[in-house]
Amino acid sequence: MQVASNFKVLFIAGFGPIVREPSESRELYCEVLGIPFKEESGGYLHTEALQGAKTFALWPLSQAAHSCFDSDSWPEDIPVPQAWLEFDGDSVEKATANLESRGYRILVRNKQEPWGQTVTRFLSPEGILVGVTFTPSMRKEK
Template sequence: MDIKCIAGFATITRAPAESAALYRDTLGLPLQQQDDYLFMDRFPGANHFGVWPLAMAAQTCFGQEQWPGHLPEPTSTIEFELENPAAVETAVEEMKAKGQVFIHEARLEPWGQTTARFISPEGVLIGLSHTPWLHG
């Protein structure tokens, strides 16, 4: 087998209206609709795929190895890349103005990436990020 890329990623939701509001309205993704399925094709592909232990995600987000009980445990993560760290900060402010609650706002991670994170309606850990090594 010779995997070439991530061909697709879709969230699975029990709350389609809430999810559509986040991805289409708040994040501004150009989603099309076919029946009840929202999608976009030919969106630039993933530059990273990983298997991230929950304890590491909790450490990154909260500085502890246990995921807080008041938040749903994420089963996946997706990061949306922005052009620079200031764009991450601006996106956070825009989304907060629309009511989005963040786990943490824009911050510089020890590995050099600027990231802000929140949980989607379907329990996906979503990052808004600037990853310098993807821009050079």
């Protein structure tokens, strides 16, 4: 792929949802997923403690639908996500149980993908398709 200008993107400097219901989002990201945030004025939460994105991708909706529902069409009764975000963690099973116990609607539960990733997917309060994953190919050998 050729660069269209003199500007070159070097890395993803940040990503995060625009929240409409701060308390719901705080519960998910702080309490359920355990991300340590610093709080600034106005309820702005941020962290520099997580490592950067391993992948930035333009994921076609038909492929996201196939991943979640084994169909190329997104179901009409579920809001269409505007973005995707994955958190790789130590236990997809524990994360899934925690999410379910807190009432999140799980779209994909502990699914084993052909490339070795295990994933659970759900929609965040902001409408982001969130995955909690275990991705062996992204982990460094020790």
